[in-house]
Amino acid sequence: MxxxxxxxxxxxxxxxxxxxxxxxxxxxxxxxxxxxxxxSLTVYEQEELREKTGRFWRTALVFLLLGVFLFAGxxxxxxxxxxxxxxxxxxxxxxxxxxxxxxxxxxPATPVLxxxxxxxxxxxxxxxxxxxxxxxxxTATPVGPVPSxxxxxxxxxxxxxxxxxxxxxxLSPGQSVGVTFYWRALxxxxxxxxxxxxxxxxxxxxRLLGQHDGTPVExxxxxxxxxxxxxxxxxxxxxxxxxxxxxxxRIAVGFYDPAAPHIRxxxxxxADYVLLPVTIQVSGP
Numbered sequence: 001m002x003x004x005x006x007x008x009x010x011x012x013x014x015x016x017x018x019x020x021x022x023x024x025x026x027x028x029x030x031x032x033x034x035x036x037x038x039x040s041l042t043v044y045e046q047e048e049l050r051e052k053t054g055r056f057w058r059t060a061l062v063f064l065l066l067g068v069f070l071f072a073g074x075x076x077x078x079x080x081x082x083x084x085x086x087x088x089x090x091x092x093x094x095x096x097x098x099x100x101x102x103x104x105x106x107x108p109a110t111p112v113l114x115x116x117x118x119x120x121x122x123x124x125x126x127x128x129x130x131x132x133x134x135x136x137x138x139t140a141t142p143v144g145p146v147p148s149x150x151x152x153x154x155x156x157x158x159x160x161x162x163x164x165x166x167x168x169x170x171l172s173p174g175q176s177v178g179v180t181f182y183w184r185a186l187x188x189x190x191x192x193x194x195x196x197x198x199x200x201x202x203x204x205x206x207r208l209l210g211q212h213d214g215t216p217v218e219x220x221x222x223x224x225x226x227x228x229x230x231x232x233x234x235x236x237x238x239x240x241x242x243x244x245x246x247x248x249x250r251i252a253v254g255f256y257d258p259a260a261p262h263i264r265x266x267x268x269x270x271a272d273y274v275l276l277p278v279t280i281q282v283s284g285p
Contacts, residue, residue, distance in 0.1 A: 157188030
């Protein structure tokens with residue numbers, strides 16, 4: 001309503017002009033009719049002219065009063081406090097929409113590098129959790145400090161042999177025997193990247209019938225990643241390379257430092273390897 005009244009107040013001069021023009025027209029017509037009244041011949045014509053003259057004067061007076069009324073009304077409205085400050089159209093925004101005036105341009109701020117926080121990664125966040133340790137299957141042959149074994153299968157502070165599995169106990173030239181070892185990591189395993197050696201030997205260990213050396217768990221778990229107490233399943237395939245040998249064979253296993261292959265990890269009891277308590281029969285071609 002305030003907007004409409006303000007708009008009408010702005011174009012009030014059009015109404016003033018229209019009312020004034022209409023009043024002048026009817027004043028002129030009243031005067032013209034009055035002059036005709038003086039020269040009328042009959043009583044009927046005189047009465048008709050008087051009626052027209054009176055109607056013209058009344059109409060002119062109405063337009064004159066209407067113009068005065070409009071002028072007084074606009075004059076009054078323009079002095080109201082609400083209209084004197086609220087003559088602009090303010091759009092109605094939908095709910096949730098807010099128009100924020102643009103801030104005055106400011107010079108770009110100079111970053112203070114010294115105030116930036118320093119984020120220091122912690123070793124706890126960077127160290128991956130240890131893998132879930134498998135347990136030896138029921139078929140694994142136990143190796144360790146038990147009454148049925150005459151030796152203690154502990155390799156220094158690197159690992160302890162909990163058990164093993166063989167894929168076969170008979171071999172022919174060109175074939176391989178698969179051996180799975182179940183190691184339990186000890187606190188010293190992570191000191192060096194130890195390699196596992198698996199040798200196929202005759203009972204008098206006088207020659208090498210076959211061997212396989214490598215990083216544990218088929219190259220995927222160097223000992224530097226071992227966590228004390230976890231159990232690792234380590235498979236090795238040992239080919240029979242001696243084609244001129246027949247008879248019994250034994251499997252020896254141990255650890256060594258690849259930077260010094262001649263230095264092996266000692267086994268409890270004084271040796272530097274362990275002979276598995278199993279015999280493999282090697283037949284000729």
